[in-house]
Amino acid sequence: xxxxxxxxxxxxxxxxxxxxxAQTTSTNAADTDFVRRASSxxxxxxxxxxxxxxxxxxxxxKKFAARMVADxxxxxxxxxxxxxxxxxxxxxxxxxxQQQLIDRMKDLEGARFDREYADAAVRDHKLTSGLxxxxxxxxxxAEIREFARKSLPMLKEHEDLADSLPPF
Numbered sequence: 001x002x003x004x005x006x007x008x009x010x011x012x013x014x015x016x017x018x019x020x021x022a023q024t025t026s027t028n029a030a031d032t033d034f035v036r037r038a039s040s041x042x043x044x045x046x047x048x049x050x051x052x053x054x055x056x057x058x059x060x061x062k063k064f065a066a067r068m069v070a071d072x073x074x075x076x077x078x079x080x081x082x083x084x085x086x087x088x089x090x091x092x093x094x095x096x097x098q099q100q101l102i103d104r105m106k107d108l109e110g111a112r113f114d115r116e117y118a119d120a121a122v123r124d125h126k127l128t129s130g131l132x133x134x135x136x137x138x139x140x141x142a143e144i145r146e147f148a149r150k151s152l153p154m155l156k157e158h159e160d161l162a163d164s165l166p167p168f
Contacts, residue, residue: 105117
């Protein structure tokens with residue numbers, strides 16, 4: 001009987017410890033929203049970068065766009081792996097407002113495309129940096145918070161690169 005009581009106590013402690021650990025690493029609605037919005041922003045950068053490869057006239061814009069495609073593809077792959085390990089779904093398409101921008105950009109070419117793309121890249125990276133900063137400081141899930149923190153320098157660099165594109 002004494003042995004049974006000991007087993008019950010150990011099981012109770014194990015369940016309590018597991019429950020406490022699950023609570024400290026749980027992914028809340030804000031973390032889930034971050035994953036969806038961040039992956040959607042990445043998909044938008046990839047789509048716009050691919051458009052720039054064929055519709056931009058400036059070599060600077062094409063070079064910047066190729067970097068956006070490469071960096072955001074890698075970032076979304078990393079975020080997708082992290083999200084999958086947490087049972088969180090990443091975006092499978094850009095958000096409606098982002099898709100509208102992509103659709104509008106499809107009709108532009110040359111210097112007009114270059115100007116609109118550069119303006120959108122600066123604006124979008126400012127917004128995305130803000131999203132990542134919020135998650136990096138206020139996110140509940142430690143791993144998602146760390147992903148956001150580690151991604152911020154890349155996003156800030158993208159913002160600076162976009163801002164340094166020549167006026168068109």
